[in-house]
Amino acid sequence: PSVPWINAGSRRCLNSVDGGGIRGDPHIAFAHGGRADFRGGERKLFNFLSVPGLAVNVRTEESIFKLHDARLTVNGTYITELHVCALVGGSKRKWANASFWASELNQENWGWRLINGTCGGQRFKLGKGGFKKCEELAVEVDMASATFSLRDWTITARGNHVMTRVSGPKHRIDVTFTASGEAVARDQPHGVIGQSFRSATPRN
DSSP states (O other): OOOTTSOHHHHHHHTSTTEEEEETTTEEEOTTSOEEEOOOOTTEEEEEEEETTEEEEEEEEEEEEEETTTTEEEEEEEEEEEEEEEEESGGGOEEEEEEEEGGGOOTTSOOSOSEEEEETTEEEEEOTTOEEEETTEEEEEOSSEEEEEETTEEEEEEEEEOTTEEESOSEEEEEEEEEOTTHHHHHOOBSTTGGGGGOSSOOO
């Protein structure tokens, strides 16, 4: 199925068998097709992908916003934080952690401290144009987006404004997940979106 809210490059991925994503307040596009709406909670954490050596969790916040030319008032939620936790370095068993914060986006929708994290206990921060490699985990920041790559899994977080906002966060995070190679067969993924990779048929 077509996923109109994804840009051209990501749409090709989400229409294949190896991609899924979540956008807006929030709407889910599962791997292999299928869609769902997702209602989070105020500052609640949810696991969206879990495989051996990698977990991706998101935090949601409640928001009041308008739709349909301000005729409809919605009490919904947006993703405002994304947290990646990875075990890297083989026998070193080193922990790598990286977090994307929507609150660090400015009015022009970019920031100098979008990402903070640790690599083997050593702290780092990344902003526009930043890059960090921690063993197998690579983190790269563009303007309002960041890509996390590890062992055939790629997670892309994109910051955006909360339009027609009344109260709540000013920015949100949209997320896409892609798998390549033997990632799905090898890792048997779990999580809200991760589990959809394991089914060859659409889930709704």
